[in-house]
């Protein structure tokens with residue numbers, strides 16, 4: 001094997017093959033990572049993560065880039081995001097707690113969620129969260145009460161559903177009418193929410209928000225959403241004489257999980273969105289609002305490789321070969337949940353054996369526990385070999401579970417030839433800690 005089996009769009013920027021053919025990440029040999037930290041482990045390339053932050057910041061200069069913490073969040077990552085000049089989107093009290101524990105600048109926090117509790121809203125207001133995105137009529141009232149109690153005027157966005165069908169998996173499409181999030185534009189609910197929020201002195205409506213879905217490649221959906229949102233800004237100006245100064249167009253840009261995926265570069269997405277908003281605003285004689293975006297997957301996804309050890313190889317002649325690794329659907333639920341496609345490589349050695357298609361499966365007690373379908377791996381793959389799955393930084397650790405009482409893997413950061421743990425591996429004691437005999 002040579003470096004050519006590491007498709008650049010799919011692997012973190014420091015991934016390479018050593019002279020011996022061993023995968024290195026951040027300059028660290030994966031055999032050393034496995035020996036020191038065990039398997040499975042999520043291995044996060046710090047340089048790659050930070051460079052994606054700066055690419056988004058630069059492409060969207062003059063706009064606010066909120067990293068969507070739901071993709072992956074821990075205190076170290078929150079600090080990197082702050083250091084690289086990005087803002088942070090949190091969507092639960094738990095994510096807010098991580099941001100606060102990391103000392104994230106509160107004015108750069110944005111708080112989402114279709115059912116934030118009264119306690120979560122109060123906590124966000126009290127903490128001084130910069131923007132809270134209102135998702136429902138009930139929340140308007142609850143948030144106004146929390147702001148009044150705290151004696152502050154809370155800056156808010158309204159989440160609008162622009163009626164755009166994003167071409168993505170139905171579980172992660174959020175722009176269409178039939179779904180739980182936000183105020184519908186078409187039904188007039190969004191216009192009604194604007195009327196109500198403008199009548200609540202404890203809330204300051206600073207902008208509108210939309211998010212049409214996740215893992216999107218066809219950027220026409222973003223364009224249509226931007227067009228409709230600017231239309232609503234124009235309607236608001238006409239009805240209320242108010243020009244809202246901000247427009248948040250959400251996240252959702254897809255990434256390459258395999259060489260077949262071809263996402264649009266962030267610079268092109270940014271330039272395209274800016275051009276549409278400028279054109280539509282000029283047509284409506286509106287001042288161009290300050291834009292905001294909320295990338296999660298596009299920043300965290302490509303930064304991380306999951307390292308597994310092969311345990312068993314079951315060959316079914318004429319049918320299939322099952323290669324079982326020491327993790328599975330508890331550390332990567334995306335294959336089972338969204339029928340997601342991944343690639344994988346033999347990481348711990350070079351092999352001259354012909355590749356053959358195998359099913360990379362986990363150790364959990366169900367047949368749907370597959371990590372990678374039909375992936376070509378060397379025919380001499382054997383127990384003890386290390387296998388690496390790239391593009392596993394977004395919605396992997398953050399959606400990991402303890403199914404079958406499997407402790408969740410650590411997150412190990414690699415950089416400049418050294419490695420350190422930023423989220424430790426769970427232990428069986430951790431699992432038992434909540435158990436009351």
Ligand code: LLP
Pocket residue numbers: 068070071089112172211213214215250251252253294295296297298334338394395399
């Ligand atoms: N903003 C809002 C309001 C969101 O709901 C999301 C994602 C984002 C931003 C970030 O979207 P991204 O840039 O990461 O696509 N678990 C699924 C993805 C769920 C996305 C949820 N919301 C998956 O693994 O594909």
